[in-house]
Amino acid sequence: MKISNKIIALIYSSFVFFIVTIFWFDDVVLILMSNLIVFYIILLMIFFVFRKQDEKLNILKRKIEDLTSGKVDKKLEVHGQDEISKLAESINKLMINIKSKATSSASKNKEIEAAKVDFVSLASHQLRTPLSIIKWYIDYIVSGDAGELKGDQLKFLRETYKANERMIELVNSLLIVSRIDLGTFSIEPKMTNITSIADEIIKKFKKEIDSKGITVSRDYGKLPKLNVDPSLMKLVFENLISNSVKYTPDNEIIKISIKKEKKDVLIKVSDRGCGIPEEQQPKIFTKLFRADNVKKIESVGTGLGLYIIKAIIEKSGGDVWFESPSKELFEKENINPANKGTTVFIKIPLEGMKKKGGTKSLSV
Amino acid sequence: MKKSDRRTVLIVEDQFSMAEALSLKLKKEYNVLVANDGEEGLNIALKKNPDLVMLDIMMPKMDGLTVMRKIREDKDWGVDVPIIMLTNISDPVHIAEASRFGVFDFLVKTDWKLDDVARIVKQKIDKLPDEEDEE
Numbered sequence: 133m134k135i136s137n138k139i140i141a142l143i144y145s146s147f148v149f150f151i152v153t154i155f156w157f158d159d160v161v162l163i164l165m166s167n168l169i170v171f172y173i174i175l176l177m178i179f180f181v182f183r184k185q186d187e188k189l190n191i192l193k194r195k196i197e198d199l200t201s202g203k204v205d206k207k208l209e210v211h212g213q214d215e216i217s218k219l220a221e222s223i224n225k226l227m228i229n230i231k232s233k234a235t236s237s238a239s240k241n242k243e244i245e246a247a248k249v250d251f252v253s254l255a256s257h258q259l260r261t262p263l264s265i266i267k268w269y270i271d272y273i274v275s276g277d278a279g280e281l282k283g284d285q286l287k288f289l290r291e292t293y294k295a296n297e298r299m300i301e302l303v304n305s306l307l308i309v310s311r312i313d314l315g316t317f318s319i320e321p322k323m324t325n326i327t328s329i330a331d332e333i334i335k336k337f338k339k340e341i342d343s344k345g346i347t348v349s350r351d352y353g354k355l356p357k358l359n360v361d362p363s364l365m366k367l368v369f370e371n372l373i374s375n376s377v378k379y380t381p382d383n384e385i386i387k388i389s390i391k392k393e394k395k396d397v398l399i400k401v402s403d404r405g406c407g408i409p410e411e412q413q414p415k416i417f418t419k420l421f422r423a424d425n426v427k428k429i430e431s432v433g434t435g436l437g438l439y440i441i442k443a444i445i446e447k448s449g450g451d452v453w454f455e456s457p458s459k460e461l462f463e464k465e466n467i468n469p470a471n472k473g474t475t476v477f478i479k480i481p482l483e484g485m486k487k488k489g490g491t492k493s494l495s496v
Numbered sequence: 497m498k499k500s501d502r503r504t505v506l507i508v509e510d511q512f513s514m515a516e517a518l519s520l521k522l523k524k525e526y527n528v529l530v531a532n533d534g535e536e537g538l539n540i541a542l543k544k545n546p547d548l549v550m551l552d553i554m555m556p557k558m559d560g561l562t563v564m565r566k567i568r569e570d571k572d573w574g575v576d577v578p579i580i581m582l583t584n585i586s587d588p589v590h591i592a593e594a595s596r597f598g599v600f601d602f603l604v605k606t607d608w609k610l611d612d613v614a615r616i617v618k619q620k621i622d623k624l625p626d627e628e629d630e631e
Contacts, residue, residue: 257554260584261511264605268517271610277521300606307585 135214138181146174188216195223205231245314252310259303266296305436308367309419312443319364319448319488323357326365326397326480327390333369334388337377345383353391359484364444371437372401372476379405381471392482396450399478407472408456416454417442438476445478448485452478502527503621506546508537508563509582510555514605518550521614526621534558538566545573548620553583553590561593568597578620582613 149170153163195208207227208220270293272278274286281289311317334341334348341348376386384404391398408416412423420435445452457472504527509515512532519528529546531537535557541549549567553560560581567574580601581594591602601616 257584260606261514264584265511265513265517267606268514268610272517272520275611304606
């Protein structure tokens with residue numbers, strides 16, 4: 133029953149009682165006394181009606197607070213036919229609704245994540261197939277197996293080959309970034325000599341280094357083996373050294389220093405490239421970002437290298453930052469302001485990387 | 497070397513042009529057989545018992561890892577025939593599965609030059625015992 137009806141009923145019954153007492157008793161005092169008692173009883177009943185409603189309102193209030201903070205699991209226990217009980221019933225229905233929507237959106241999210249993982253690995257497979265076909269046929273022609281090449285044919289084919297290699301590099305980087313973003317990559321640490329990884333990568337870029345007449349100066353301290361994932365360290369050095377080689381002008385220096393500190397190993401890679409413009413420095417680790425000055429020097433570049441380095445190092449408990457202009461190499465020299473250079477610093481804790489399970493490796 | 501003395505390499509690869517490039521490179525030194533799906537590859541392998549098998553992974557009808565397992569089930573020839581996996585994606589799960597069957601050459605096609613692939617094939621074949629010793 134509605135609360136207002138309850139109160140009207142109580143007032144109405146006290147009025148009826150009053151009429152009845154007038155006819156029943158002759159004594160005015162008795163009439164007044166009995167009515168006074170009934171009046172108090174009715175007041176008390178009204179008080180109980182309100183107190184009960186108050187309790188229900190409190191339960192409702194708490195429940196609505198729960199709802200706003202996302203708790204939708206408990207049903208409201210309010211019984212009765214009054215307005216508050218009906219309101220409680222509506223809230224219960226609303227909660228069931230929210231709950232079912234939340235569950236379906238959670239499973240939808242899972243489906244989307246799975247589709248993304250599938251898409252990445254399928255797309256990279258599909259993209260790599262034509263790239264490897266191009267690579268192998270150019271290889272076959274360049275090696276002279278398909279007949280002798282005339283004039284500039286070899287030169288043009290080598291250019292095509294290079295462009296295809298850049299495309300492969302881009303697909304690889306996109307695959308790595310997707311695996312980083314989806315969190316599906318694993319970290320498998322083992323005792324590793326990181327200076328030999330650095331050397332291996334320098335050797336990998338030897339052709340580019342030699343053709344630009346770049347000097348690579350190495351300064352390795354006495355280092356213990358580190359418990360790191362060698363394939364991830366390879367990726368880090370590959371991106372670091374590739375950037376330095378790409379942006380260092382001909383006949384300049386790249387300095388690589390790897391030294392043990394108190395709690396970490398500090399890797400410094402300094403180049404004498406164009407540096408990073410001050411106003412763009414805050415964005416340098418963001419995905420796909422390339423500074424304006426490097427776009428002018430080298431139109432190709434993925435803008436993914438530093439993003440990959442940062443993701444790997446930070447997920448492994450290390451730290452990465454940079455300095456541009458680089459004080460490391462050029463502090464005391466009077467250098468061309470166009471070649472102010474950059475030093476990238478990487479700190480890896482001496483205890484190494486923590487193992488992390490995952491379905492994919494980052495070494496594509 | 498007479499053609500009949502040559503070693504035989506089986507290429508199982510669903511991409512026709514990929515198989516063709518490899519075959520062009522290898523057929524100067526070896527007899528080359530080509531299959532364009534896993535099932536055909538397994539049939540040819542069991543019938544012809546080649547000296548080396550190159551297997552793609554993602555293929556119609558039967559994937560490369562299944563072909564590899566079935567080849568290894570052949571106790572006379574397949575149990576220790578050298579297998580090179582050729583793939584476009586280096587999935588650690590696939591690599592682990594292949595290494596359980598003694599297959600450690602897992603080449604991501606975009607990472608390898610055709611010449612280098614041919615060199616690995618040569619290394620594997622050079623390690624094989626002479627045919628006379630086998631008999």
